[in-house]
Amino acid sequence: MSMSKKTKKSIGKYSLDGWKDLYEDILAMVFNRLDPKSLFETAYSVCQSWRSVCRLILFSRGDGVLDLERFRNIGIDDGDQLMKLLKLILDGLQPQYVVAGIFFPERLHLSDKHLYYVAQRLPNLQILSLPYTTNMITGVGFSSAIQYWKELRYLYIGTFKFPDYACVIQEIGINCKNLEVLKIYSTEMKLDVKDGNMFVLDERTSLELAANLRQVKTLWFQGCLLYKLGLENILNKCSSLETIFIHSCRQATKIPKYHRTLKCNTSYDIEKCTKNDNTIEWHTYATEQEVYNSSWPMLMDLWDSERMEVPRWPVELLVS
Numbered sequence: 001m002s003m004s005k006k007t008k009k010s011i012g013k014y015s016l017d018g019w020k021d022l023y024e025d026i027l028a029m030v031f032n033r034l035d036p037k038s039l040f041e042t043a044y045s046v047c048q049s050w051r052s053v054c055r056l057i058l059f060s061r062g063d064g065v066l067d068l069e070r071f072r073n074i075g076i077d078d079g080d081q082l083m084k085l086l087k088l089i090l091d092g093l094q095p096q097y098v099v100a101g102i103f104f105p106e107r108l109h110l111s112d113k114h115l116y117y118v119a120q121r122l123p124n125l126q127i128l129s130l131p132y133t134t135n136m137i138t139g140v141g142f143s144s145a146i147q148y149w150k151e152l153r154y155l156y157i158g159t160f161k162f163p164d165y166a167c168v169i170q171e172i173g174i175n176c177k178n179l180e181v182l183k184i185y186s187t188e189m190k191l192d193v194k195d196g197n198m199f200v201l202d203e204r205t206s207l208e209l210a211a212n213l214r215q216v217k218t219l220w221f222q223g224c225l226l227y228k229l230g231l232e233n234i235l236n237k238c239s240s241l242e243t244i245f246i247h248s249c250r251q252a253t254k255i256p257k258y259h260r261t262l263k264c265n266t267s268y269d270i271e272k273c274t275k276n277d278n279t280i281e282w283h284t285y286a287t288e289q290e291v292y293n294s295s296w297p298m299l300m301d302l303w304d305s306e307r308m309e310v311p312r313w314p315v316e317l318l319v320s
Helices: 002-020 024-031 036-041 048-058 068-074 079-091 112-121 139-146 165-175 203-212 228-237 295-302
Strands: 060-062 065-067 101-103 127-129 154-157 181-185 218-222 225-227 243-255 259-263 266-274 280-285 289-292
Touching: 065 068, 068 101, 079 112, 112 139, 139 165, 165 203, 203 228, 225 228, 228 243, 228 295, 280 295, 289 295
Parallel strands: 065 101, 101 127, 127 154, 154 181, 181 218, 218 243, 225 243
Antiparallel strands: 060 065, 243 259, 243 266, 266 280, 280 289
């Protein structure tokens, strides 16, 4: 009888150890059959090895990048909730695991407090993608956090809460000397453009980009308001720039009496090509490829007056 008890106890102990020590690929096959919410609420809390596999399935893009967009799969859409879970994830990381990048959900109420916490916990980020909309981060809060991220190479920012974008660009230039890609998202065109709901590439912001981010190779504008002079400054003054992606933006120009016409949402890419004789060609890609020897005729075509439309809201709301 004592032998039977001993055998049963040994089997029970072996069974527990066996589950804990299963190969990760076997665990992944099992965990992938669970829905994300169930996986997070059950298996994630069992032990370090299970937590490691769950993290790969739930939040990891590989190469040390955490994709917090997947928190939405487990019912998390609030900044405070997300920060609590992020703290659990970071506290449970093995010492050798280095977080190199982090993607926040596209639509999330993220505050200055949340951003500052991430900056303190993850100062060595190389990739940072902030929420595109419903963002409660202020220009001051962003400036406080960006000081920690000296190694950033890829930065994606959405709309801030009443920011001075020129100052934001200055802070990025001061602190992110290795930045290669800057992507700027804005909300859709609204009547309160002047209240900071849209990034405007005008003379001031373009000159700040050229002065502070000379090393940037790729710029990406999405949902922004573009002025011809702003884009011209970028093309002619950003010496390291190779590519500009323009998606779902509006193009503006002044007409008499300070009225402005706005071109419909437009998308195209601009690529700078240096020829063997060191001359520069500009290639645009929209419906078809166009090649230009200088930026000005390209901009004239892009701002073709025949394709401009009068806005359907009071023009005085858009006057500087």
